[in-house]
Amino acid sequence: MTGRLDERKRRMPRAERERQMLAVAEEIFAERGYQAAAMDEIAERCGVSKPMLYEYFGSKEGLLVACIRQARGQLAAATAAAVVGATDPEDALRRGLVAFFRFTDAHRRAWSLVLRNEAAVAGPAAAAEVEAVRQEQVEIDIALFAAFLPDAPRVELEAAAQVVVGACERLSLWYVGRDGDDAVSPEQAADHLMRVIWTGLSAMTRR
Amino acid sequence: MTGRLDERKRRMPRAERERQMLAVAEEIFAERGYQAAAMDEIAERCGVSKPMLYEYFGSKEGLLVACIRQARGQLAAATAAAVVGATDPEDALRRGLVAFFRFTDAHRRAWSLVLRNEAAVAGPAAAAEVEAVRQEQVEIDIALFAAFLPDAPRVELEAAAQVVVGACERLSLWYVGRDGDDAVSPEQAADHLMRVIWTGLSAMTRR
DNA sequence: GAAGTAACCTACTTCGAGTAAGGTGAACCG
DNA sequence: CGGTTCACCTTACTCGAAGTAGGTTACTTC
Numbered sequence: 298m299t300g301r302l303d304e305r306k307r308r309m310p311r312a313e314r315e316r317q318m319l320a321v322a323e324e325i326f327a328e329r330g331y332q333a334a335a336m337d338e339i340a341e342r343c344g345v346s347k348p349m350l351y352e353y354f355g356s357k358e359g360l361l362v363a364c365i366r367q368a369r370g371q372l373a374a375a376t377a378a379a380v381v382g383a384t385d386p387e388d389a390l391r392r393g394l395v396a397f398f399r400f401t402d403a404h405r406r407a408w409s410l411v412l413r414n415e416a417a418v419a420g421p422a423a424a425a426e427v428e429a430v431r432q433e434q435v436e437i438d439i440a441l442f443a444a445f446l447p448d449a450p451r452v453e454l455e456a457a458a459q460v461v462v463g464a465c466e467r468l469s470l471w472y473v474g475r476d477g478d479d480a481v482s483p484e485q486a487a488d489h490l491m492r493v494i495w496t497g498l499s500a501m502t503r504r
Numbered sequence: 505m506t507g508r509l510d511e512r513k514r515r516m517p518r519a520e521r522e523r524q525m526l527a528v529a530e531e532i533f534a535e536r537g538y539q540a541a542a543m544d545e546i547a548e549r550c551g552v553s554k555p556m557l558y559e560y561f562g563s564k565e566g567l568l569v570a571c572i573r574q575a576r577g578q579l580a581a582a583t584a585a586a587v588v589g590a591t592d593p594e595d596a597l598r599r600g601l602v603a604f605f606r607f608t609d610a611h612r613r614a615w616s617l618v619l620r621n622e623a624a625v626a627g628p629a630a631a632a633e634v635e636a637v638r639q640e641q642v643e644i645d646i647a648l649f650a651a652f653l654p655d656a657p658r659v660e661l662e663a664a665a666q667v668v669v670g671a672c673e674r675l676s677l678w679y680v681g682r683d684g685d686d687a688v689s690p691e692q693a694a695d696h697l698m699r700v701i702w703t704g705l706s707a708m709t710r711r
Numbered sequence: 712g713a714a715g716t717a718a719c720c721t722a723c724t725t726c727g728a729g730t731a732a733g734g735t736g737a738a739c740c741g
Numbered sequence: 742c743g744g745t746t747c748a749c750c751t752t753a754c755t756c757g758a759a760g761t762a763g764g765t766t767a768c769t770t771c
Contacts, residue, residue: 467669555729
């Protein structure tokens with residue numbers, strides 16, 4: 298009768314405990330929001346006491362930063378994997394967009410932390426981590442655009458990348474909030490975006 | 505010697521005190537961030553004690569909501585004023601974009617509350633208020649697009665509006681962060697955005 | 712099986728949001 | 742001018758959650 302209970306209360310090596318804490322924290326942050334999430338509750342659901350969280354993550358903000366950093370790595374891996382094998386720039390961009398939308402769709406809970414900006418409240422470190430996610434996407438877009446628009450001014454490439462990142466963010470929240478007859482798939486979201494921006498993008502060249 | 509001090513400590517009618525509190529709160533929220541802003545400090549800078557803030561705004565979140573609502577009204581007024589006298593749809597959209605960028609440029613402090621999503625931390629009411637700002641912009645864009653693309657499917661209009669709103673948000677943060685040689689004006693930001701989206705938008709029609 | 716260390720806990724401090732209960736003073740009425 | 746009233750305002754508290762000090766337990770290693 299104590300077998301299952303012992304499993305929940307057993308001692309764990311640090312790495313494993315950290316993974317568990319991250320998983321639980323992600324869930325509770327997504328469920329309650331950063332502010333309303335209590336460190337005591339996260340600790341309790343881990344079957345551990347609060348000082349352990351502080352031992353491993355330093356602060357509540359540190360725990361949030363770790364969650365965001367993990368999600369950021371997962372997104373980077375997913376998009377990188379998606380773009381290999383693209384036939385041309387248009388195809389590469391579309392594949393990247395689809396991968397982004399699929400990812401945020403599949404990880405809604407975790408991504409509400411980034412998309413809904415729970416981090417701003419937490420403090421500068423968390424806000425910086427979220428900005429780093431966006432910056433990473435911006436860099437990827439700039440590199441892609443630069444490859445097929447070699448003579449467009451740098452500032453235009455940057456602006457275009459910001460447009461795409463901002464649009465992705467908003468579209469992601471938009472289509473996730475639709476159900477039933479109005480439902481929109483990640484692929485359709487990518488198509489909508491491509492339709493609006495692609496012509497303008499491909500015409501961007503030195504005037 | 506007490507004349508100036510008396511001015512700071514004088515009794516005020518409710519409406520005037522509320523305006524003062526909003527101004528001080530906006531400043532402190534922008535300066536420290538929502539979390540780090542202490543109600544005691546806001547009260548002190550008003551020359552008043554904390555329970556007065558609670559008397560007038562109910563809670564810390566209520567105070568933030570009031571700040572956001574005020575900014576939302578100002579933005580709505582500024583964009584509405586900008587669009588009158590547009591010669592065609594393209595001109596109307598450009599004017600609206602320029603007004604948005606000029607407004608966020610002029611009110612950086614206040615708009616960091618919206619753009620950097622300080623609200624998510626505060627609670628559901630504040631988050632809803634921020635979403636309402638975005639929703640208002642989306643509705644305006646949809647109405648504009650619908651007027652000159654009467655036969656485009658509704659879902660495409662919505663998607664396009666989300667793209668524009670997301671892009672505006674990101675571009676606003678982007679160009680505000682640039683100085684010196686890299687500086688970008690509100691008008692240039694609007695131009696960059698128009699260049700990327702306009703061709704695609706005007707081609708949007710029933711297939 | 713003793714030493715050392717990694718994992719863990721109880722019990723506390725601190726700080727800020729929110730509140731209860733009461734004081735003060737200007738305006739208005741008689 | 743004396744009293745009443747109501748809006749403005751205060752002091753002094755509670756309460757909850759972040760963060761911490763210092764000690765305890767159990768696993769590893771020789």
